[in-house]
Amino acid sequence: MIPASFEYFRANSVDEAIEMMAKYGDEAKILAGGQSLIPMMKLRFARPAKLIDIGRIDSLRYITLDGDTVKIGGLTTHRDLETSNLIAEKIPVLAECAHEIADLQIRNVGTIGGSLAHADPSADYPPVMLALDATVVARGQNGTREISINDFFISPFTTALGQDELLIEVKIPAMKSNEKGAYIKIAHPATGFGVVNCAVKIALSNGKITNARVAFGSFVTVPYRDESIEKFLQEKEATVDTIKQASEMVAEGKDIIGDYYADADYRRNLAKAVFLRVMKKALNLDS
Amino acid sequence: MTAIGQPIRRFEDDRLIRGHGQYVEDIKLAKMVYGVFVRSQVAHGLIKSINTEEAKNAKGVVAVITGNDIKEKVGKNFTAWIVPNSNQVSAEISSRPLLAIDKVRYVGEPVALVIAESREEAYDAAELVDVEYEELPAVANIEKAIQEDAPLVHEGVSRNIALSWQIKNGDVEKVFSEADKLIKQRIYINRAAPIPIEPRACIADYTNGRLTLWITSQNPHIHRFYLANVLGIPEQKIRVIAPDVGGGFGAKIDVYNEELILCYASSLLKRPIKWVETRSEHFVASLHGRDFLVDVEFAVMNDGRVLGIRGQSYANMGAYLGTVSPGVASVLHGLILPGPYRIEAFDYTTNAVFTNTMILDADRGAGRPEAIFVLERMMDLIADELGIDPLELRRRNYLPAGENIQTVTGLSYDSLDFSKVLSKFGEVSDYQALRDYQRKAREEGKYIGIGVVSSIDICGFAPSPVVGAVGLQAGQWESAVVRFHPTGKVTVLSGTHSHGQGGDTTYAQIVSDTLGVPLDSIEVLHGDTDMIPMGWGTYGSRGTSTGGSAVFKAAEKVKEKGKLIAAHLLKLSPEEIDFSNGNYFAKTDPSKKLSIQEVALHANVGWNLPAGVEPGLEAQAFFDPPNFTYPFGIHLCMVEVMPDTGEVKILKYIAVDDGGKIINPLLAEAQIHGGVVHGIGHAMYENIAYTDDGQLLTGSFNEYALPKAHFIPRIESYFTETPSPANPLGAKGIGEEGAIAAQIAVANAIIDALEPFGVKHLDGPYTPARIWKAIHQSNGKNEN
Numbered sequence A: 001m002i003p004a005s006f007e008y009f010r011a012n013s014v015d016e017a018i019e020m021m022a023k024y025g026d027e028a029k030i031l032a033g034g035q036s037l038i039p040m041m042k043l044r045f046a047r048p049a050k051l052i053d054i055g056r057i058d059s060l061r062y063i064t065l066d067g068d069t070v071k072i073g074g075l076t077t078h079r080d081l082e083t084s085n086l087i088a089e090k091i092p093v094l095a096e097c098a099h100e101i102a103d104l105q106i107r108n109v110g111t112i113g114g115s116l117a118h119a120d121p122s123a124d125y126p127p128v129m130l131a132l133d134a135t136v137v138a139r140g141q142n143g144t145r146e147i148s149i150n151d152f153f154i155s156p157f158t159t160a161l162g163q164d165e166l167l168i169e170v171k172i173p174a175m176k177s178n179e180k181g182a183y184i185k186i187a188h189p190a191t192g193f194g195v196v197n198c199a200v201k202i203a204l205s206n207g208k209i210t211n212a213r214v215a216f217g218s219f220v221t222v223p224y225r226d227e228s229i230e231k232f233l234q235e236k237e238a239t240v241d242t243i244k245q246a247s248e249m250v251a252e253g254k255d256i257i258g259d260y261y262a263d264a265d266y267r268r269n270l271a272k273a274v275f276l277r278v279m280k281k282a283l284n285l286d287s
Numbered sequence B: 001m002t003a004i005g006q007p008i009r010r011f012e013d014d015r016l017i018r019g020h021g022q023y024v025e026d027i028k029l030a031k032m033v034y035g036v037f038v039r040s041q042v043a044h045g046l047i048k049s050i051n052t053e054e055a056k057n058a059k060g061v062v063a064v065i066t067g068n069d070i071k072e073k074v075g076k077n078f079t080a081w082i083v084p085n086s087n088q089v090s091a092e093i094s095s096r097p098l099l100a101i102d103k104v105r106y107v108g109e110p111v112a113l114v115i116a117e118s119r120e121e122a123y124d125a126a127e128l129v130d131v132e133y134e135e136l137p138a139v140a141n142i143e144k145a146i147q148e149d150a151p152l153v154h155e156g157v158s159r160n161i162a163l164s165w166q167i168k169n170g171d172v173e174k175v176f177s178e179a180d181k182l183i184k185q186r187i188y189i190n191r192a193a194p195i196p197i198e199p200r201a202c203i204a205d206y207t208n209g210r211l212t213l214w215i216t217s218q219n220p221h222i223h224r225f226y227l228a229n230v231l232g233i234p235e236q237k238i239r240v241i242a243p244d245v246g247g248g249f250g251a252k253i254d255v256y257n258e259e260l261i262l263c264y265a266s267s268l269l270k271r272p273i274k275w276v277e278t279r280s281e282h283f284v285a286s287l288h289g290r291d292f293l294v295d296v297e298f299a300v301m302n303d304g305r306v307l308g309i310r311g312q313s314y315a316n317m318g319a320y321l322g323t324v325s326p327g328v329a330s331v332l333h334g335l336i337l338p339g340p341y342r343i344e345a346f347d348y349t350t351n352a353v354f355t356n357t358m359i360l361d362a363d364r365g366a367g368r369p370e371a372i373f374v375l376e377r378m379m380d381l382i383a384d385e386l387g388i389d390p391l392e393l394r395r396r397n398y399l400p401a402g403e404n405i406q407t408v409t410g411l412s413y414d415s416l417d418f419s420k421v422l423s424k425f426g427e428v429s430d431y432q433a434l435r436d437y438q439r440k441a442r443e444e445g446k447y448i449g450i451g452v453v454s455s456i457d458i459c460g461f462a463p464s465p466v467v468g469a470v471g472l473q474a475g476q477w478e479s480a481v482v483r484f485h486p487t488g489k490v491t492v493l494s495g496t497h498s499h500g501q502g503g504d505t506t507y508a509q510i511v512s513d514t515l516g517v518p519l520d521s522i523e524v525l526h527g528d529t530d531m532i533p534m535g536w537g538t539y540g541s542r543g544t545s546t547g548g549s550a551v552f553k554a555a556e557k558v559k560e561k562g563k564l565i566a567a568h569l570l571k572l573s574p575e576e577i578d579f580s581n582g583n584y585f586a587k588t589d590p591s592k593k594l595s596i597q598e599v600a601l602h603a604n605v606g607w608n609l610p611a612g613v614e615p616g617l618e619a620q621a622f623f624d625p626p627n628f629t630y631p632f633g634i635h636l637c638m639v640e641v642m643p644d645t646g647e648v649k650i651l652k653y654i655a656v657d658d659g660g661k662i663i664n665p666l667l668a669e670a671q672i673h674g675g676v677v678h679g680i681g682h683a684m685y686e687n688i689a690y691t692d693d694g695q696l697l698t699g700s701f702n703e704y705a706l707p708k709a710h711f712i713p714r715i716e717s718y719f720t721e722t723p724s725p726a727n728p729l730g731a732k733g734i735g736e737e738g739a740i741a742a743q744i745a746v747a748n749a750i751i752d753a754l755e756p757f758g759v760k761h762l763d764g765p766y767t768p769a770r771i772w773k774a775i776h777q778s779n780g781k782n783e784n
């Protein structure tokens, strides 16, 4: 478990990091918490010639409230999110999600920027970010731009970030008082990564669902929002009946990942079961 | 004060937990170089060429060695178990070349060894070795391998069968024709692996006319014996040291190619060489376990009595025979299959099958878990078929208590008493209440299952004449030295090896009680062939019962010798002396006494000894018990299955085991706990999966799941103590009992939970996906 040799650089600021990225091009990789990149390097699945360590750029590690928007710096750790009072108050489902990631040691160093940029289809954040309508802020040589989370995940381990772009911030609308979020992962017992995961954000008014965002991950190569289910739920009574009907639509027409541990047939069923559980949790329904 | 029976914490814990252990990886020698193996990527293929030029020229590289470089110079790695009357294939076929020659037979087979000044350089250079293969058809699973037209793993054989060994006794035809019912099942127990937390590692140093091998071994003398045989090095020139070893579970019994070739390479280079297995490498380079396919049929009467068993087992040996794997596939499996039950007739053939996979060998239990799994799965099928409660069915079939209970396979149970564990089980569990709860829960749409199994194990390996008769090319007695120092402190040397069991602590307890010496005056040492007497190591739950008994015997000898000296000093005859609590004293006047420490000083200085008594106070003992030990027990597991996802929650786990005399209840319980975790792991999580053509799907901890702490329920462990008459301590082995009982207790509980869906049998691993499939393939009966 020894990586191929590489050169190590430490960036002291965002600008310096961007400069280095431009200079070294695709020879280089950003190193944040290292919790995805280093294991890949040790297995020699990744062999970047140069590492640009952004881990000590403290200005990228923050959680703040700006009006109705929660802003999270790219280097904010899973543990920061799990334990933040602001997150607990404004987006409790995100704290729950961060708590689901790996173990304490890993949560202490792994970052939200690293996880999103890594774009593992079975990671915890992607469906939650989709359900929460997050916006990714990227900065590169040509300045700063915002990417809607809907356009962010392109294919497994590939995102809309450009070669020279750093993920500097994630913006998430604070939950409104009539909104409920929920997230559930069925984990692979070996890794703790998802076999199926699902996140929802539901807006309610007088027992009716006025708006729903429903997102899935882990059983498909790219985590996604299911707009047909969202549309179906719109203006429906928040009842077990409603969600049972909606569950019939889960994973419809999707190409589902299957392996020796959990084949596609099973994962399709599991997605339905998990959707039901998530909805019950969000709507506070007993079966 | 008696130390035996006290729950004393392991002496080694403090050191190991604080990171002060010394494992092979911690050892660094001057001028040491590092080895990395190039391994086969194909399951079966001809080696067309190996280009080592680039690697040899790479920075830091000292040597690159291939099979052809050494084939005339070293022997092959052979199996130490030749099962009599089994048509076992010759050693020529079953032995492994240390590095593949012309052909590879499984993914991971070592093809070349790259040695460099640093580990980093060795890894870099290993990537530059270019091996060209011509792939051949491969076969990875038993069912395919035993077909007539299967690809053959070895030339010179007509089928992929390594051996077939039959056990037959009683009038099988008669009981099968007279039985009320015949119950038949094919059962597959999936492949898993022992997976110690420390992977394998070794350092070979053949630089000064002697070979020293530091190695992660459960049995250093067996390694020494192999080095002498395979490499032709005189045995007295070899020193094998097994320092701190981070778990074995069977994976470190075997003598592997890596250490043999490293020793040879060190003799060539005259430099010490280190190799440390990577975590992923372990999955292709260290032995696997289980992987048994069994077809059995039970002849039963309507009242539940089992009259006869017949069938066949097939064990997937992998591409070559491991150090003891022929015995795992046959003797250790077949002999215990009738378990604790009275069976009149038995006809069972065990087969060992070659495939293009990594070698299978002893994985905590080694053949016995597979036997008890089959037996207890069948008992549940029978209970279900006859409508008899599973525990009641077992009760109706138990062999009687006794000291010479002959089984249908010829074992002699010398301290069986199921009534004891039954009554303890009754005390600690309200079995009927659990069944009532299950019934009620089912009415509420909850799927609760209960597995209640009886198990028995063959332990203690020992006795040597018996293991010799069934083909093990080794002895199985054990040795010890107990040595008093002039200051009255004691060193104990043992031929066994403690790598997690806590032998250092239990042996000290035995010596403390025998000699009346405080525990902190006793040091137990093991693991260095230059220091300890010949011994056979630790496996097969033999440490305490066999190794501990050798320690006890040596301590007794010391005590007897001390008595001669004490009598002389007290001016009495030895017959007039008694010994207790560390003092020799006059029977008639206990105030006339000498402590054993005082006697030790006299013995060591030798100024005033009785005529004919040698100086020194130490003794060596060898112990070969007259019988195996047979721990037995009842385990109960209660689970809830979630029908929508197939997830399983373990609600309750109770273990009641008869481990004979318990030397240290804390460590005994720890062994049961560890074993149960192992069994839960093998039942629910652990799975070594190959594609049909021999590519490994579970090559790292990304795919292979070990149970994590939060997967494990509270385990309630209780003991009964029916002493074994086969050793002076009365101890039985308990290292494997937990693993044996738990795998099937969990399996039976899960299958029981699926009963409302019409599921009668399901093979493991019991993963959510497989359970959900079983529910939904049962024609939707009782679906909610």
Ligand SMILES: Cc1cc2nc3c(=O)[nH]c(=O)nc-3n(C[C@H](O)[C@H](O)[C@H](O)COP(=O)(O)OP(=O)(O)OC[C@H]3O[C@@H](n4cnc5c(N)ncnc54)[C@H](O)[C@@H]3O)c2cc1C
Binding pocket: A029, A030, A031, A032, A033, A034, A035, A036, A037, A038, A039, A074, A075, A100, A101, A102, A103, A106, A109, A110, A111, A112, A113, A114, A115, A116, A117, A118, A122, A123, A124, A125, A161, A165, A166, A167, A168, A191, A192, A193, A194
């Ligand atoms: C044992 C283990 C268990 C785990 N379990 C889980 C789990 O259950 N759920 C889960 O979701 N994750 C899990 N993870 C992954 C973990 O969440 C990682 O921390 C995360 O995926 C990567 O974050 P990082 O900061 O460590 O990124 P790094 O590993 O440093 O980087 C990952 C990738 O992102 C790039 N990158 C990093 N930061 C940026 C940035 N700001 N801008 C642009 N590119 C960037 C890097 O170049 C690299 O390609 C686990 C990891 C381990 C080791």
